[in-house]
Amino acid sequence: MGGARGGPSAPGERQHVDAGFLRRPATPARVPLCSSAGVPGRGAVGPSRGRRRCRGWELGRTAFASPPGSRPRLPASEASGRWRPRTRRGSDGRREERPGMFSLMATCCGWVRRWREPVRKVTLVMVGLDNAGKTATAKGIQGEYPEDVAPTVGFSKVDLRQGKFEVTIFDLGGGKKIRGIWKNYYAESYGVIFVVDSSDEQRMEETKETMSEVLRHPRISGKPILVLANKQDKEGALGEADVIECLSLEQLVNEHKCLCQIEPCSAVLGYGKKIDKSIKKGLYWLLHIIARDFDALNERIQKDTMEQRALEEQEKQERAERVRKLREEREQREREEAELDGTSGLADLDPEPVIVNPFQPIASVIIENEKKLEKKRQNMEKDNDGCSLKHKMDHEQIETQSQISNSSQRNSEFGLVENYQEALTQPLENEDETDQPSSESDNGKKKTKKLRIKRSHRVEPVSTDESAPKSPTPPPPPPPVGWGTPKVTRLPKLQLLGETRHNGPGECAWQPRALRGWSRPSAGRVSRRLY
Numbered sequence: 222m223g224g225a226r227g228g229p230s231a232p233g234e235r236q237h238v239d240a241g242f243l244r245r246p247a248t249p250a251r252v253p254l255c256s257s258a259g260v261p262g263r264g265a266v267g268p269s270r271g272r273r274r275c276r277g278w279e280l281g282r283t284a285f286a287s288p289p290g291s292r293p294r295l296p297a298s299e300a301s302g303r304w305r306p307r308t309r310r311g312s313d314g315r316r317e318e319r320p321g322m323f324s325l326m327a328t329c330c331g332w333v334r335r336w337r338e339p340v341r342k343v344t345l346v347m348v349g350l351d352n353a354g355k356t357a358t359a360k361g362i363q364g365e366y367p368e369d370v371a372p373t374v375g376f377s378k379v380d381l382r383q384g385k386f387e388v389t390i391f392d393l394g395g396g397k398k399i400r401g402i403w404k405n406y407y408a409e410s411y412g413v414i415f416v417v418d419s420s421d422e423q424r425m426e427e428t429k430e431t432m433s434e435v436l437r438h439p440r441i442s443g444k445p446i447l448v449l450a451n452k453q454d455k456e457g458a459l460g461e462a463d464v465i466e467c468l469s470l471e472q473l474v475n476e477h478k479c480l481c482q483i484e485p486c487s488a489v490l491g492y493g494k495k496i497d498k499s500i501k502k503g504l505y506w507l508l509h510i511i512a513r514d515f516d517a518l519n520e521r522i523q524k525d526t527m528e529q530r531a532l533e534e535q536e537k538q539e540r541a542e543r544v545r546k547l548r549e550e551r552e553q554r555e556r557e558e559a560e561l562d563g564t565s566g567l568a569d570l571d572p573e574p575v576i577v578n579p580f581q582p583i584a585s586v587i588i589e590n591e592k593k594l595e596k597k598r599q600n601m602e603k604d605n606d607g608c609s610l611k612h613k614m615d616h617e618q619i620e621t622q623s624q625i626s627n628s629s630q631r632n633s634e635f636g637l638v639e640n641y642q643e644a645l646t647q648p649l650e651n652e653d654e655t656d657q658p659s660s661e662s663d664n665g666k667k668k669t670k671k672l673r674i675k676r677s678h679r680v681e682p683v684s685t686d687e688s689a690p691k692s693p694t695p696p697p698p699p700p701p702v703g704w705g706t707p708k709v710t711r712l713p714k715l716q717l718l719g720e721t722r723h724n725g726p727g728e729c730a731w732q733p734r735a736l737r738g739w740s741r742p743s744a745g746r747v748s749r750r751l752y
């Protein structure tokens with residue numbers, strides 16, 4: 222690792238920052254992050270720099286601009302980051318201390334100036350390999366519990382207020398396939414937070430390559446970068462010196478002229494106010510550096526953002542143009558095919574079939590049935606043999622009415638029953654179309670056949686003999702009842718059948734209609750049929 226490469230500069234030499242450098246924290250030769258004067262490019266060099274504000278490695282900006290042995294441009298206290306008395310340059314070029322009062326006033330002016338500074342909006346990007354702990358860190362900064370985080374697909378955004386900064390951090394997904402989107406965020410970022418999983422030594426090479434790629438990007442080079450050596454709580458995690466070595470950090474940041482600070486930390490140690498102090502310090506450092514160079518950075522970002530937007534707009538238009546061309550080609554092809562087929566295209570295609578809802582309200586079904594019944598009745602009246610049918614209809618209606626009156630006694634809703642009555646007549650009508658009264662012997666075969674078909678849908682009783690009512694005289698063969706009988710009308714029948722089975726046939730005053738359709742009906746059969 223490199224030691225302090227800086228040295229005192231020759232008088233009058235401009236200490237321009239061209240590259241950073243790395244110093245070990247153990248050595249006293251640490252460069253302060255920035256001078257309290259806040260002048261970019263005026264960091265001090267020399268062995269006694271006073272206390273640093275931030276822990277960890279630091280890549281200063283002025284060190285090797287001054288040739289070794291040359292005189293320092295600023296006194297050590299200037300760069301120490303502590304409050305120090307102001308000096309003025311004497312006739313011999315050396316600085317002389319100002320009187321204390323004057324210095325105090327200058328400091329006060331500085332505070333006032335900072336207080337009056339406008340709120341600055343700063344965007345940062347947080348990158349690093351997947352599973353490095355970016356989201357956990359971002360959550361901790363935001364004050365949320367940092368564990369139980371899922372891999373980020375795309376990005377997540379964190380907004381926070383830090384002093385005069387409104388900070389937006391884009392936490393970008395680190396998966397290999399997602400890394401391609403990182404570059405879209407570079408233009409608007411003032412700095413980078415690069416999170417490294419220090420406990421994963423296996424992936425250090427991949428981390429190095431990824432970091433190199435990030436710093437190499439023209440929209441990142443020259444911007445400050447904070448490296449968080451995360452997961453220090455894990456056993457076997459690499460220390461900061463090892464991470465620097467594994468990543469060749471010194472070389473990388475010098476190459477790409479990025480100010481850099483590394484902080485060993487753990488994202489899961491705490492969150493909000495109790496977040497790991499190293500994370501907090503690192504963030505302060507980054508914002509401080511940004512504040513120092515804000516104007517220059519801001520100018521660059523505005524320019525880059527405009528360029529990127531223009532590029533994106535151009536790409537969008539090109540994409541839209543491509544899509545339009547493809548669509549036109551497809552439509553042209555379809556038209557040609559249609560002409561070949563002899564059709565005029567899509568317009569000639571059959572309209573979509575209208576799908577009727579099979580579930581109609583019962584009221585409309587009843588009304589429909591009423592109409593059908595009325596129509597059929599009129600037709601039958603016209604026919605010559607309408608008399609017999611009418612007679613049958615009347616007979617059936619009388620029967621139905623008697624049945625419904627029974628039901629109405631139970632239900633006490635006469636209006637409703639009337640509707641059911643109408644519904645009941647519908648199957649009778651259907652029967653009329655195919656079957657004549659059972660008295661007609663020539664239709665007997667047809668009827669038996671139909672009944673057989675119907676029975677095939679039934680569950681046969683276990684023992685018909687036991688359950689069959691032993692009536693001395695077989696009941697007169699009534700007209701058959703179809704399967705379309707509304708279920709509501711079956712309810713009273715079922716109750717009666719239950720009674721019939723238990724009490725015996727003689728006690729049943731009302732004969733169920735369902736029984737009348739069969740030559741040898743059984744109560745068990747009927748009850749099963751009804752359900």
Ligand SMILES: Nc1nc2c(ncn2[C@@H]2O[C@H](COP(=O)(O)OP(=O)(O)OP(=O)(O)O)[C@@H](O)[C@H]2O)c(=O)[nH]1
Nearest residue numbers: 351352353354355356357372373395452487488489
């Ligand atoms: N022990 C320990 N675990 C951590 C630390 N930071 C994060 N983790 C865990 O590491 C796993 C991955 O953390 P994430 O924050 O999702 O990692 P990421 O970098 O956002 O991953 P991607 O979204 O896939 O890019 C999670 O299970 C975290 O709980 C840490 O400091 N110490």
Ligand SMILES: [Mg+2]
Nearest residue numbers: 355356372373
């Ligand atoms: Mg994540």
